[in-house]
Amino acid sequence: MSISGTAVALPGIGADTHAGLAPLQWVVNAFNVAFACFTLVWGSVADIVGRARAFAAGAGVYAVASLGGALATDVLWLDATRALAGTGGAAIFSCGAAIVATVFDGPGRAKAFALFGTVAGVGVAAGPSLAGALVQGLGWRWMFAAHAVALLLVLLAVPATARAVPDDGGSGARVDVPGSALFVVAMVLLTTAIVQGSQWGWAAPGVLGLFAGAVVVLAVFAAVENRREHPMLDLGLLRDRRFVGLCLVPVAASFGFVTMLTYLPTYLTAATGRDSGAAGLIMLLLTAPVLVCPLLAAKLVARGVPALTLVHVSLACLVVGDLTLTLFSPGVTILVVALPMLVTGAGMGLCAGLVDGQALELIDPARAGMAAGFLNTLRLGSEAIAVAVYGSVLATVLRTRVEDGIGGYAGAARADRVADRAAGGDVAGATELAGAVDTDGFARFLAQSYDHAFHSVLCAMAAVCAVLCAVIATLLRDGSARNAAA
Template identity: 45%
Template structure:
């Protein structure tokens, strides 16, 4: 019952990330909300989800993983139900932010609970199951949300989350409690400064493309984040029981495992919200057709984790599996840069997209299990929190940065030849913003009908040039990180100390990570 409840929770969380965006047009029509308020239905959840991850993991180590899991389930259930009943978009924004806090508590505690409940090969299978269900939520969340909102309205999406999470709540009393240094005092100063620093960083990154990266508001947010992060480091060095034992950051294998999701972000995750817009503009695809194309990339996540056990049975170490995953992610990104062109067909896209999906599937779940084998049992909540902070924080920052880079690059490409279409009077800035958002129909209405085919080709080529530049840079970053990660995974045993010694019970994942 316990594994089923945890896996159900882990299926729900990614659907809330990918599905909320699909519901936005329906929410906007129903609430008459402004675009800025509407976007915070997604941003509010994502920001609190990432910002509270490490704090929730640390608190789970202090107060108990089952207790934190139950608290997260209660908060997620109540806020999802309130979201379904909300009539004002600002109330909905607040409820979605609270749901993000609940999601952080659920995610960080769940992996620690499973790590304590299973050993050896059973633990490997449990974390492979995590990869499968999380991948299913990621792959199918948008489709499920679209089906629900079209048939029953947007409220049904959040109501279903509340109903499913209620089933998870019923299983909480059956979960065995586990905790770390429960007698230690909570590091409230460290918790507050870290959450504040990360929240300001992500807020500044999310709003940078809209407010301007050089604006006073964005620079102020980034400066505030730097100040709070400096304060956090000072606090952690002085308190007796820090929220984050900084010795963890000197554990090369732990840091290598935590950097794997960053490679995933640069190669795979960044494509999820942005590539469909390219396909709509450069290929003339419908939104539904673009979404179907993305399934080619996401569906391999559902089956590839099953291959990991077979590969390890054939003698491949966990380090080898991770190395193969990183090669697929890096090669898939570069391959996509090579084949991407206006009117590219699914046959050309299938190779790189499947390669990317396989690359993610090879490490999905496995990295979550492996990271808990290189820290002390008392620090598994903190370790899971740090891993997922890097995972979700890098997603928010990189997606915003890449989106901004695409707009700037497309503006430069299109600005050079836009004078050939004097009828279009909105300028390269407006054109770049609109086509990167997936809207070519609007700009086409400003151009005479006889010039529209040439204008479409011009826009598609400029957008393709921008995408190829971004993809090659992403591939280079992935390659550099991959080399560093593989080298760090082969590093020596970390120094013994609080939160850094490996768990004493041998596991398949632990044995496979090189020592």
Template identity: 40%
Template sequence: MRKTLLIVLLSFLTIPLTITGASVALPGIRAELGASLAATQWVVNGYNACFAAFLVFAGSLTDVLGRRRVFACGVALFCASSLAGALAGDILVLNVVRALGGIGAAAATTGGSSILAAAFDGQARSRAFGLLGAVLGAGLAFGPTAGGLLVDWLGWRAVFAVPAVISAVVLSLVGALPRLRGGEGRTVDWRGAVLFTTSLLLLIFALDEGPALGFGSPLVLGALVAAVAFGFVFVVVERRSADPMVELDLLADRRFVAFAVAAGALMGILVPLVVYLPSYLISVVGMGPGQAGLWLLMLTVPAVVLPPAGAALARVRPVATAAGSVAISGVGALLMVTVGPGSAPLGMLAPFALVGVGVGLSNGVLDGLAIAGVPQERVGAAAGLFNTARLVTETVVLAGVGAMLAALSGGRLDGPSFTVALHAACVALACLAAVATLSVITLAGTRRADGGNGPVPGRDPDRTESKESVTDW
């Protein structure tokens, strides 16, 4: 069992590394490949979009085809795409293989998680998933630093080559994993998968290409309209499906939605900053890639060291912990407007640390709060929907911030215009935090979407709550 845990954890280490590490490499990629800003943004946005879009679909495949098979295919695709990215001599090729890498990461994530869930039980399962969260947090926290040092020492291609090597090692060990079949009688929701994936990708395309083509252009407007239409049809199809990809009736639980909103907002604040601050620190403040990655530790390390404190707070005041975490990160984002070309690194400590503290207090905690009231037989579906909501929010906000930066900087992430654009984006992120904080407070007051006192769909009607919602504060 230890070997199984080691193999899965090793594969998960590369997933955040290839997101945050790539952010430090963006200036070098753009310079060497002569790419436009919009094209360069797809290096991160394409990976994130495909990761989010295919996560639930990959979960359906895991149930049908088997856990080890989906995990192995995902790791293989991720490995091949990372290697191809390291060798790419054209931005279009790099973006295509990055998108494929996102699909591979989605399959590896769902397959690996389901392997751990099946291979362990009781306290052993809790410890396994605790280590899994720690690995993901460490990858997110130290990814910019590792990426910056790799770019300094070996160039931007090393940011993709190193994950390729690690995933190749994982692939060589897959045979040691237990053979675990999928769920009996499950089917793949192909219609739901196509509709959801298409809707999200069209939305990301419109946000990413809007600044270059113009948001009033027929292509961008058509993509936005089509994204909304596909999203609407997806909801209709999922509600009528006998075996849906996403169990939308979980959204009737307002506390579940509240914690999902908090998680999405926190990642929506953190990830755009992790992606675009390295470019700002390198091109405007004048740091090297390695130095920029080191200073970003002020932003990311709290996400690793503070979850135990957040868990302790959440046991006493769950709603206050969720809302407060978002509010703290929002204040940090607002204080980012004090960071400018002449900023000393220590002057960045307060805004960076506040964003990191907000994320750290809730990292992994919100997941537990969201599914705590869900019946045991629906925990898997709830966790899948929760993670999808968080990833989709993160991906959409990342694309939106990228569009804002491109529009306000005139398509150039350097010079005084970059400072103006970054400050405007940070104010927008602070506004997102304010709206999300109020939403969490409002939504967490009751469990019913209609304000009634009856049972939530899928919940045990005999289950009683130990406290009134007001005492959660």
């Protein structure tokens, strides 16, 4: 719900806090970036201090941060609490996968990871609808309060979890503080560059400097990790092409599914005029398959269907689904786009859980935390980057469209601020801010401009997903061939 539902609340948060586009985007991005930055860190820490302890610490941090978000008085406070929540969420996701990999093996592990994916699917499926209902009925603060309540229930289950994990005292090695710090800095620089690209200009010295800084810090990180006795990331994991290929599957899902999960609710409110509750209900078409497909995939594997075949089918669904989602338009009926939404959701659902189990089977159990951390770092890191790229490029395309067309409406001005407000989903506020004489006509112009930007970015995301699918297919084929030869 924290990942999929927050976007539904953005228009309400923006109207309540009078936030600009960049701070408003960080309500989503702060969580995703922190999640991405600390997933690998927590995976490594879990192998050292114990997975149940690390899991409990993350749940506690997440609960406190969610309560702070519910009490936030301005958008910067909210951004800070969202970053803290992402830090705790990274521990839950990374350590949770490592705990499942440690407790179960054989067919039991496949079933456990299928359930792991299904439960995640419950959150993804219910997130937009529940968030929309809470925002519309009680206000956006209650959405974050609901997160805090959920995490309190998680904390109550920690003692049982700790008892179930065998030999969870940790390895006793020291935490890789230099490597952890370098990785976090690199991710923050990279994502900040992407988010600010639409604000400062993609060729601005500040943006180029952030990108260059991220590359330099990542190079230093790799050099440091090669020299550490107990590195946060053993780069030897990357020599297994099949493991790398499986880890890239969630990256494709980030561009093909998570971007839609995050920004389609805003499109439904900004371009089609629906309210938050209606947008949340429509999102069930996208998220419901994520609830059903993980267990379906597990059953198919149990009946002899190769797991890699299902992985390839899921990737194909992502590409086809994204391309057919271009059928969306301000006046389209939901029946026209229902099938594309279901196909896109199936692309995510078929690989959820299945990829985790397949990837961790290739790794020594002693390094399960690190491997799960790396897998989920790519998953959450790519989500943060994909969402940031989508939001930033959409804002850039929309600003260009508004600047080109605003002169045709008498009295309309402040194109930059109007475009930023519209990109955040508040078309009514953007229309009022513009001051156009023909308010109805200008509102239609903004909706059409948002629709144009949405389609442009959607096609770009589908292209990125298609390229990733080709790379993954090559890695998995080469990895299978090498395993067979061995």
